[in-house]
Amino acid sequence: MSEEVVAGRHPVLEAVRSGRTIHKILYSADSQGIGPVLAEARAAGIVTQQVDKRKLDQSAVGVRHQGIVAMVAERAYAELDDLFTAAEASGEPPLFVLLDEIEDPHNLGSIMRTVDCAGAHGVIVPKRRSAGLTATVAKTSAGAIEHVPVVRVTNLAQTIDELKERGVWIAGADGSAPQDVYAADMKIPLGIVIGNEGHGLGRLVRERCDFLVKVPMFGRINSLNASVAASLLLYEAVRQRRAAAPAAAGRGKNG
Secondary structure (H helix, E strand, O other): OOEEEEEOHHHHHHHHHHOOOEEEEEEOOOOOOOHHHHHHHHHOOOOEEEOOHHHHHHHOOOOOOOOEEEEEEOOOOEOHHHHHHHHHHHOOOOEEEEEOOOOOHHHHHHHHHHHHHHOOOEEEEEOOOOOOOOHHHHHHOOOHHHOOOEEEEOOHHHHHHHHHHOOOEEEEEOOOOOOEHHHOOOOOOEEEEEOEOOOEOOHHHHHHOOEEEEOOOOOOOOOOOHHHHHHHHHHHHHHHHHHHHHHHHHHHHOO
16 A cells, blocks of 8 residues: 655644544654644544654655654545535635646645635646655645645646636736736636746646736845745735625625
8 A cells, every 4th residue: 555654743633634544653752742643643543653763754754744754545636526526615716726847845835735725726736847745745735735635637738728618717827927916807717827936837838828917026036936926826816706705795685
């Protein structure tokens, strides 16, 4: 059976709470703040084992594990239909994030954290030249990896075509866009595309976007980190949707 590592207090706690299959939790005796995590794990019938800190270091190489590591079943990727189901269940228009070759796992984890916090309905990534759902992603996402559906597709450009056929508009984040995000309609069923950390949106993906948006820049640095840009765009969509909700409710009451 394939197995993955989830490391750190919050990621392990969210893995326990999500109901994901956990084979074993390893922890060191001198770790601070892991008592509540172990209590919930044991209440759920999960095996916990005290080990030397070196064992944790070997299990979660390169990840700050905070003295606790979970050995979990490999995380299954979602299907595109799952994202539409999540949107329908929320009662809101679809709000997806598409990542065009985001290769830094820290960026992927941060984006997943914002997707969860903003109430967006999922993330779409290509199979090639893209960060996978690693322990680093889980740690950076602060446990959001357990709640955000991620779809992995063979061809992102073709997936954009499919989304458009299903009524989703595609907004590409591009520093050279003719309009600020604040002037765009982000209330519609929407997929926000974030490009690669180095070269931005690929040509085929850029050409398929219905419109491009940018975050206005006023300093000497002319670009934002990919995860920061995703956060700003997502929360502008949230702001617009919340602002429109009372008006829509009012129209409904008045017939």
